[in-house]
Amino acid sequence: MFLVDAPITGRRQVARDMFVIGMHAPEIAFAVRAGQFVNLAWSAGPLLRRPFSVYRSDGAQIEVVLKAVGEGTTQLLAMEVGEHVSCLGPLGRGFEIGPGIRTAVLISGGLGVAPMPLAARDAREAGARVIWVHGARTAAELCSEAEGDEVIWATDDGSQGEHGTAVAAAPQAEVVVACGPNRMLAAVAERWPEAQVAVETYMGCGTGVCLGCAVPRKRGGYDRACSEGPVYRAADIDWAALPSHLSYAATA
Amino acid sequence: MTTDMSVAIGGLRLRGPVLAASGTFGYGTEVPLLERRALGAMVSKGIFLRPREGTPPPRIAETPGGMLNAIGLQGPGADALVRDYAPKWADWDFPVLVNINGESASEYGELTARLDGVPGIAGFEVNISCPNVEQGGLYFGNDPRAAAAVTEAVRRRTKLPVWVKLTPMVSDIGVIARAVESAGADALCAINTFVGMSIDLNSYRPRLSFRTGGLSGPAIRPLAVHLAHQAARAVRIPVIGIGGIARADDALEFLVAGCSAVQVGTATFVNPKAIAEVHDGIAAFLEFRGLASLADLPRYLPRD
Numbered sequence: 001m002f003l004v005d006a007p008i009t010g011r012r013q014v015a016r017d018m019f020v021i022g023m024h025a026p027e028i029a030f031a032v033r034a035g036q037f038v039n040l041a042w043s044a045g046p047l048l049r050r051p052f053s054v055y056r057s058d059g060a061q062i063e064v065v066l067k068a069v070g071e072g073t074t075q076l077l078a079m080e081v082g083e084h085v086s087c088l089g090p091l092g093r094g095f096e097i098g099p100g101i102r103t104a105v106l107i108s109g110g111l112g113v114a115p116m117p118l119a120a121r122d123a124r125e126a127g128a129r130v131i132w133v134h135g136a137r138t139a140a141e142l143c144s145e146a147e148g149d150e151v152i153w154a155t156d157d158g159s160q161g162e163h164g165t166a167v168a169a170a171p172q173a174e175v176v177v178a179c180g181p182n183r184m185l186a187a188v189a190e191r192w193p194e195a196q197v198a199v200e201t202y203m204g205c206g207t208g209v210c211l212g213c214a215v216p217r218k219r220g221g222y223d224r225a226c227s228e229g230p231v232y233r234a235a236d237i238d239w240a241a242l243p244s245h246l247s248y249a250a251t252a
Numbered sequence: 253m254t255t256d257m258s259v260a261i262g263g264l265r266l267r268g269p270v271l272a273a274s275g276t277f278g279y280g281t282e283v284p285l286l287e288r289r290a291l292g293a294m295v296s297k298g299i300f301l302r303p304r305e306g307t308p309p310p311r312i313a314e315t316p317g318g319m320l321n322a323i324g325l326q327g328p329g330a331d332a333l334v335r336d337y338a339p340k341w342a343d344w345d346f347p348v349l350v351n352i353n354g355e356s357a358s359e360y361g362e363l364t365a366r367l368d369g370v371p372g373i374a375g376f377e378v379n380i381s382c383p384n385v386e387q388g389g390l391y392f393g394n395d396p397r398a399a400a401a402v403t404e405a406v407r408r409r410t411k412l413p414v415w416v417k418l419t420p421m422v423s424d425i426g427v428i429a430r431a432v433e434s435a436g437a438d439a440l441c442a443i444n445t446f447v448g449m450s451i452d453l454n455s456y457r458p459r460l461s462f463r464t465g466g467l468s469g470p471a472i473r474p475l476a477v478h479l480a481h482q483a484a485r486a487v488r489i490p491v492i493g494i495g496g497i498a499r500a501d502d503a504l505e506f507l508v509a510g511c512s513a514v515q516v517g518t519a520t521f522v523n524p525k526a527i528a529e530v531h532d533g534i535a536a537f538l539e540f541r542g543l544a545s546l547a548d549l550p551r552y553l554p555r556d
Contacts, residue, residue: 041523047317086523201309201310202311204521205276205522208278209520210321211275211306211323212323213309213312214306214308243309243310
């Protein structure tokens with residue numbers, strides 16, 4: 001885990017209201033694994049850090065994807081290249097995509113696309129055929145980047161790809177990885193109990209001490225999304241007890 | 253010049269006045285990037301005799317300059333603490349106090365007896381102020397007789413330092429402070445979180461599943477400075493100031509207002525190096541003002 005004062009290196013739009021921000025954070029870029037996250041703070045920002053899945057890492061740079069859903073993310077998106085962000089990470093336990101798999105399906109809804117580029121990289125390295133299934137409310141909200149892999153699009157209004165949810169549009173596969181609203185992940189859990197899902201929760205510290213990011217377990221009690229998660233075996237979570245729809249959608 | 257930052261509090265000699273507050277530092281084993289040299293002492297996450305699951309999520313909500321939490325004292329219970337954590341603490345070069353909780357005075361006493369004498373446990377912080385449990389907690393903290401009864405129950409079971417953590421949710425903190433002092437406390441910790449509530453306008457429901465939570469962070473600092481000062485005026489035992497400390501100047505306010513030491517809590521969530529920065533900032537302040545030791549810091553403490 002590193003605490004890096006990271007200059008912003010760039011920003012690009014990938015869907016309506018959805019942006020990717022790059023930061024120069026070499027230690028984190030080198031160490032991060034698919035599904036892990038960083039906890040960000042910036043001067044004039046809110047009190048608590050904000051968690052973001054790492055979208056891509058490339059040499060000395062990491063990227064996160066976000067929408068302006070609250071005051072914090074609005075401030076972050078207004079920052080200029082060269083301004084600094086305090087970056088704590090990599091945090092949490094990521095996806096485990098072992099070698100020798102034939103197919104991997106990456107299911108994401110909206111900002112849930114965040115951990116998928118790194119998951120796709122791991123799956124390709126494992127020798128798998130990689131299929132992205134990415135859903136949003138409407139065509140304009142679909143993330144335009146898919147790393148050259150096969151993509152199945154799904155929209156609630158049918159404006160692009162399959163008419164309906166990403167979960168319904170997903171084909172069978174040996175390995176299923178999913179991230180999106182918790183309600184979507186609950187649907188993944190019904191169809192693929194063995195899927196690896198990255199959940200979203202409110203987070204206090206991101207490092208395991210505050211116990212604020214409680215994830216209810218099927219066998220009882222709570223885990224910490226920041227430490228035992230954010231990636232879980234879908235069947236291990238008590239989905240009925242896990243709140244959905246955060247007022248900020250962090251995707252971590 | 254090397255500034256003498258050491259302090260003596262209720263039977264313990266600490267190398268510095270900046271302590272890690274309970275519930276913000278886990279059991280000390282989880283904390284990343286820890287700079288131990290700066291840590292005066294650690295107070296571990298609040299524990300009950302038996303394991304507790306804690307409250308359902310959502311457990312935290314950010315508010316202007318602060319955060320509400322309702323964790324519900326999730327913890328593994330005394331046996332697991334003795335087995336898994338105390339042996340590690342025994343090797344550390346700073347003391348660890350255990351924040352203890354109970355649903356009755358006798359349960360506090362039983363927990364103290366279980367933990368007393370365990371290597372690695374240097375003392376107790378008696379939590380009579382947690383707002384997030386159904387039984388006990390805050391109830392003991394806002395009644396002077398109940399506060400004294402709990403303190404006595406702990407005092408009878410140990411010769412180790414007994415600190416008592418007070419709630420701000422009282423009309424006169426001096427009354428509680430004196431009751432606890434008379435019951436044998438070695439020091440007071442002032443203060444725990446304020447009870448607060450925040451509403452989600454999408455669901456028309458409280459943002460926390462527990463409905464209310466404890467408010468911490470910079471938002472409560474001036475309230476906390478006042479209450480710690482009131483407590484310090486009321487007693488002769490040392491007071492440890494807590495509430496929204498993120499920087500050295502914040503800590504110095506508490507120290508000048510009559511506190512002997514401080515605890516840093518919520519700030520650690522945001523900045524894992526907060527305790528070290530507060531410690532170093534206090535030392536730099538003392539040196540800049542030409543004060544050879546923390547003991548030379550002028551205090552504002554008119555006695556009641």
